[in-house]
Amino acid sequence: MASERSLAVLRAIVQDYVASREPVGSKTIVERHAFGVSAATIRNDMALLEEEELIAAPHTSSGRIPTDKGYRVFVDQLTEVRPLSSAQRQAIETFLGESSDLDELLARTVRLISQLTRQLAVVQYPSFASARVRHVELVSLSPTRVLCILIADSGQVEQRLAELEQPVEEATLAELRLRLNELVAGTTMADATALLSGEIDAVDPRHAAVLHTLAATLAEQARVQRSDRLVVAGAANLVRTEQDFAGSILGVIEAIEEQVVLLKLFGEMSGDEHAVAVRIGRENASFGLGETSIVSSAFEIPGRDISRLGVVGPTRMDYSNSMAAVRAVARYLSRTLGES
Numbered sequence: 001m002a003s004e005r006s007l008a009v010l011r012a013i014v015q016d017y018v019a020s021r022e023p024v025g026s027k028t029i030v031e032r033h034a035f036g037v038s039a040a041t042i043r044n045d046m047a048l049l050e051e052e053e054l055i056a057a058p059h060t061s062s063g064r065i066p067t068d069k070g071y072r073v074f075v076d077q078l079t080e081v082r083p084l085s086s087a088q089r090q091a092i093e094t095f096l097g098e099s100s101d102l103d104e105l106l107a108r109t110v111r112l113i114s115q116l117t118r119q120l121a122v123v124q125y126p127s128f129a130s131a132r133v134r135h136v137e138l139v140s141l142s143p144t145r146v147l148c149i150l151i152a153d154s155g156q157v158e159q160r161l162a163e164l165e166q167p168v169e170e171a172t173l174a175e176l177r178l179r180l181n182e183l184v185a186g187t188t189m190a191d192a193t194a195l196l197s198g199e200i201d202a203v204d205p206r207h208a209a210v211l212h213t214l215a216a217t218l219a220e221q222a223r224v225q226r227s228d229r230l231v232v233a234g235a236a237n238l239v240r241t242e243q244d245f246a247g248s249i250l251g252v253i254e255a256i257e258e259q260v261v262l263l264k265l266f267g268e269m270s271g272d273e274h275a276v277a278v279r280i281g282r283e284n285a286s287f288g289l290g291e292t293s294i295v296s297s298a299f300e301i302p303g304r305d306i307s308r309l310g311v312v313g314p315t316r317m318d319y320s321n322s323m324a325a326v327r328a329v330a331r332y333l334s335r336t337l338g339e340s
Contacts (some may be wrong), residue, residue: 002052005035006045007077010054013046014066014074018318023063038117040097071315075260076280081323088116088325092332102126102337106231109309109329112253114234116325117318119311120256123231124266126307131156131185133192136218138177143167148214150221152189156234158224162217168210175204176211180218192222230259237313244314245291255288256312265289269296276323281315291315295322301337309333 012033016024024027026042029035035042046064049055052060054070066074078082095112100106106123113121137149144167148159183200184192196219200211242249255261265287281293296310310332311322
């Protein structure tokens with residue numbers, strides 16, 4: 001078991017290696033950190049850390065670098081995430097406060113996190129996967145144009161225009177509205193999507209084509225409500241750290257572009273909804289991201305499912321800063337969206 005001083009040496013190695021990308025030796029630690037002991041004593045501590053597989057020598061006669069296990073111990077020792085500076089917090093409020101709607105807010109969010117952390121930033125778009133259909137409304141704008149309105153039990157309203165191939169009268173539209181509400185009112189968005197995409201018996205066969213068009217439009221609205229997708233920014237930051245990866249980063253980029261990979265990873269990181277979660281290196285190997293670390297935290301919009309935001313980067317990451325930035329932005333989003 002590593003001693004308290006050995007763990008302090010590990011922290012010094014992590015901090016110096018993250019800052020310099022150079023393996024860290026005992027002499028460097030003595031010069032940069034006030035341990036008050038000799039280089040020989042520090043070498044003994046480093047030997048213990050190496051036995052514990054917390055640090056390793058990248059090549060013969062070099063200093064040491066943290067292993068995935070070492071980064072994990074380092075992160076777990078961060079019992080308190082240091083707060084952002086007042087200037088950084090003000091920047092968050094100013095930059096995100098200028099957003100006019102949710103789409104712009106999330107686009108600004110990933111840009112801001114990317115700038116604060118110098119990592120690739122991702123935000124999970126809030127969805128209504130667990131929401132239910134409260135009501136379907138059809139509003140005639142012209143004989144061949146109908147505004148389809150899908151209202152969720154959370155209060156969210158989704159509107160979309162349907163263009164009809166044949167005109168429809170108000171009385172017929174009222175019948176179709178009743179039929180569609182009988183079909184999906186009270187169902188989840190997932191069930192509504194399936195029901196509206198399937199065969200629906202029309203009250204009058206003459207209106208089957210109109211009913212099909214309206215149902216298809218509403219199905220797409222329900223599908224949007226329940227879809228999981230990501231907003232991403234800062235890919236250049238990932239490319240900038242290419243030398244931190246043993247092989248090509250193309251596999252990492254492809255895994256990120258395949259959004260389902262990160263969405264599944266986020267799903268596994270959702271145990272503690274309001275804490276900052278960190279997945280390091282080989283903990284992500286099953287997702288094809290074994291050389292990356294992911295730092296994420298949750299935010300919440302009333303009536304929607306819990307969503308997550310975070311950063312993806314090499315294991316040589318400034319974890320403390322990344323954790324602080326991710327937590328601060330997540331808290332801002334939850335607070336702001338909860339008030340809207």
